[in-house]
Amino acid sequence: MPSKKNLKIKDVKISCSNCSLAELCLPHGMDAADLEALDSIIKHQPPLHAGQHLYRAGDEGLSLFAVRAGCLKSYCTSRDGEEQVLGFTLPGELVGLDGLSSGHYVSNSLALETASICALPFLQLEELCRTLPSLYRQVMRVVGKEVTSDHEMLMLLGKRSAEERLATFLVSLSGRYRARGLSATEFNLPMSRQDIGNYLGLAIETVSRLFAHLQENGILIVNRRQVVLLDLDHLKQLVDSCTLGRSASAS
Amino acid sequence: MPSKKNLKIKDVKISCSNCSLAELCLPHGMDAADLEALDSIIKHQPPLHAGQHLYRAGDEGLSLFAVRAGCLKSYCTSRDGEEQVLGFTLPGELVGLDGLSSGHYVSNSLALETASICALPFLQLEELCRTLPSLYRQVMRVVGKEVTSDHEMLMLLGKRSAEERLATFLVSLSGRYRARGLSATEFNLPMSRQDIGNYLGLAIETVSRLFAHLQENGILIVNRRQVVLLDLDHLKQLVDSCTLGRSASAS
């Protein structure tokens, strides 16, 4: 038995019931009995270090993953080797949905910082969904959210200026940190300018210049990956016109 | 009883088992018994005329829809009234997935030409999925395909030139017509230049110029909405480098 001082994360019983992220994650809105059933199929993964892949395109897609700590980047590559960043997964969020169609992942998932992750095998999730309608609806809710967020992204890439894109990105990050109980105005960017630019369909130089420009205007302070949002309202105003019309999504 | 000469469509028993589009649609790969169960929950809709909505953002989202004939346009609008076309639905394809997350549609679906449509109520579909694993997997496959195609679209909008975008669009249409047994090289565009440009993130003038340019180079002939693809291989070559890397999707 390890000494109490060197207690490793993997020695702690991981369960949804005691997870501080449950409110953000799949268990959201499920009762105690259902949670226990969900717990029983969850597999804790060994921690993933920065630069390691959770899965790659072509891998057998057998699980959905929930991020407990760290940050993942989802991306796919075109035949000519170009990369397209599809999104970033923060604690409390799910990744790996795209494996459930064909049984193989189509995208790649890479840890940007050391990440702690739970796995939910599709087969057992499917069985459980059959007996737990609440879980089935949760899964559908998550799937639907994925589709909706992709649609917002399509509008962003199709119609919006570089400044609006970066503002949208920052406001999104801000909200997601706030949801976890962290500061909405001061945080570290887990990803490089390269990744940000790729994600937003912009050159890294443009991203850099936009940061500089926003800083000149007193809207934020940025130093490498450290960001302080001074005028979040101003950023939100830039975003507002871009967001979808009549969805009353409070989350 | 109506005369045989004036037999209306609605007088014919609609069922998946006798539908010529079954191979493209949800029933793909299901056996006769399962098909019958699926038939029992399908509701035939009155035909939709060009310009009419199948559903609007905010409507109660209770059904998935399968298009039997015609063409639909999916789009959403931002708070400032701008429209983003999300895609086009051709016969044999499904639409309405985005209603299943929140119970309300987030996007709009509009008929571009008179359309004949089947409805699959979510609740009954969910129940049926519980007893028919093959149907459950089909639904998941469709959902996954939706996500994957959104990802391809993100790459298209984020990284590709105007010419590559239009080529991708044309090759996609060509393949979908071919799948229905129609010509892959001669067809009518069901949508306006406006819709094409909006969908691809381009100005309509750019779309028009690109058509002219491709025609000058002998790659296609276009007259308003009538298109003849003379050199499909050339178009595919333009597309090839854009498509996702190692997905072995044959469909």
Place this chain on the structure above:
DNA sequence: CGGAAAGTTGACGCGGGTCAAGGAATGTGG
């Protein structure tokens, strides 16, 4: 300490957006 990776900043030019004018097809009322 040295080399690589990440980020910043400036100069320049092009792809494609915007504006404007005109043609072709379709609809509408007389």
Place this chain on the structure above:
DNA sequence: CCACATTCCTTGACCCGCGTCAACTTTCCG
């Protein structure tokens, strides 16, 4: 059947947002 309006599409001229190229600085890491 024609005059007229409207919508859809095309084509040309202009120009600006942002990508590209290049040089430099800072940070990271062995």
